[in-house]
Amino acid sequence: MFQMTDDQRDIQNLAREFAEKEVAPIAAEIDVDGHFPQDTVDKLADLGFMGLCVPEEYGGVGLDSVAEALVVMELAKVCASTAVICSLHYMVSDIILEKGTEEQKENYLSRASEGKLGCFCLTEPGAGTDAGGLKTTAVKDGDSYILNGTKCFITNAGPEQGDHFVVFALTDPEKKTHGGITAFLVDRDNPGLSIGKTEDKLGIRASKTSEVILEDCRVSEDAILGEIGEGFKIAMWGLDGGRIGIAAQAAGIAQGALAEAVNYANERVQFGKPLSKNQGLQWYIADMATRTEAARLLVLEAAQKRADRDADAGCTAAMAKLFAGEAACYVTDLALQIHGGYGFIKEYPIERMYRDARITRIYEGTSEAQKMVISRAVLR
Numbered sequence: 001m002f003q004m005t006d007d008q009r010d011i012q013n014l015a016r017e018f019a020e021k022e023v024a025p026i027a028a029e030i031d032v033d034g035h036f037p038q039d040t041v042d043k044l045a046d047l048g049f050m051g052l053c054v055p056e057e058y059g060g061v062g063l064d065s066v067a068e069a070l071v072v073m074e075l076a077k078v079c080a081s082t083a084v085i086c087s088l089h090y091m092v093s094d095i096i097l098e099k100g101t102e103e104q105k106e107n108y109l110s111r112a113s114e115g116k117l118g119c120f121c122l123t124e125p126g127a128g129t130d131a132g133g134l135k136t137t138a139v140k141d142g143d144s145y146i147l148n149g150t151k152c153f154i155t156n157a158g159p160e161q162g163d164h165f166v167v168f169a170l171t172d173p174e175k176k177t178h179g180g181i182t183a184f185l186v187d188r189d190n191p192g193l194s195i196g197k198t199e200d201k202l203g204i205r206a207s208k209t210s211e212v213i214l215e216d217c218r219v220s221e222d223a224i225l226g227e228i229g230e231g232f233k234i235a236m237w238g239l240d241g242g243r244i245g246i247a248a249q250a251a252g253i254a255q256g257a258l259a260e261a262v263n264y265a266n267e268r269v270q271f272g273k274p275l276s277k278n279q280g281l282q283w284y285i286a287d288m289a290t291r292t293e294a295a296r297l298l299v300l301e302a303a304q305k306r307a308d309r310d311a312d313a314g315c316t317a318a319m320a321k322l323f324a325g326e327a328a329c330y331v332t333d334l335a336l337q338i339h340g341g342y343g344f345i346k347e348y349p350i351e352r353m354y355r356d357a358r359i360t361r362i363y364e365g366t367s368e369a370q371k372m373v374i375s376r377a378v379l380r
């Protein structure tokens with residue numbers, strides 16, 4: 001059973017204070033403009049939030065997955081875009097911390113802690129849920145590798161965003177997911193790496209999502225992350241952690257939407273009494289609150305298991321992602337319904353929350369992909 005430590009409570013309070021003071025006031029504006037909140041990222045880095053799990057020796061604050069989940073949840077209550085920027089960045093740092101050489105850790109984790117953003121480049125136009133179907137190749141040439149391919153839907157990659165990229169590529173096309181994929185750490189300024197189209201999205205509009213194009217992108221052997229052929233396992237292990245981040249984002253959106261619905265239901269008077277005096281609405285609120293709390297607890301349970309390196313951590317992460325994503329959509333939908341016509345206009349934050357929630361059932365593995373991961377683990 002999850003028990004929060006004093007350190008975790010402190011980080012949660014600090015994140016909540018920051019979210020309310022620095023993020024909430026600009027959330028609507030950056031959503032409308034699709035404006036990347038660089039100032040916010042810089043401030044988060046100054047407070048240590050961009051290197052939460054990075055050990056102090058590499059410039060971070062040395063906390064764990066639970067702290068990451070708590071921070072993402074607090075940010076997502078007020079701004080899902082800011083939350084996902086952090087969540088993806090944490091996933092990349094966690095992978096480098098787990099698999100990087102000493103040199104890679106010194107180089108990339110110190111940059112990450114300064115707020116230079118990491119990107120996870122797995123998905124391709126033809127390889128989404130079937131992540132192992134990727135086509136990007138890495139061909140050995142002397143003591144370097146030449147990467148060719150196109151990655152899509154890459155969070156934190158934008159015209160001006162993205163510092164380092166974990167790129168998954170085929171080194172042995174015949175072996176595919178069973179030893180044929182290798183992970184590489186590629187710098188933004190590496191010749192041959194460029195940013196393609198940046199997507200215009202329904203939600204999380206202030207975070208950048210772009211194509212990453214690799215054209216005869218030559219990297220040295222030092223860019224290999226982990227072992228040759230270990231890439232698919234690294235990607236899956238990374239996603240086990242990343243899914244907790246997205247689940248935390250979803251649980252945070254649900255918490256934010258529930259709070260908005262409660263405020264509105266208490267204030268809005270129809271038929272001579274506040275909406276909240278109607279039993280039909282009270283039952284909505286009860287269902288919303290129960291699913292929100294269940295999502296929050298499952299996120300924290302998954303994060304604790306990840307920190308403890310529990311053998312079930314990946315399965316619990318998939319459960320958290322599945323449940324919290326579905327809960328976020330359910331809760332934002334009812335919260336909008338409670339707002340009536342006012343929920344449909346941009347003056348109220350619920351309109352944005354409703355749009356932002358939708359992606360949490362899709363990225364870092366759709367709800368259907370989570371069911372594949374869960375059922376495989378349970379049936380094993």
Ligand code: COS
Pocket residue numbers: 122123128129130131132153177178179232233234236237239240314363364365366369372373
């Ligand atoms: N951690 C470590 N290793 C893992 C792993 C995990 N969580 N999951 C699988 N592996 C290993 C397997 O053990 C297997 O290793 P061996 O080669 O030693 O046998 C290897 O990886 C291949 O696994 P598997 O055969 O299960 O691969 P599949 O192609 O069948 O994978 C799923 C299927 C659905 C699990 C995978 O493709 C998936 O998670 N898809 C969703 C992808 C996703 O989330 N995309 C979003 C990207 S970010 S927006």
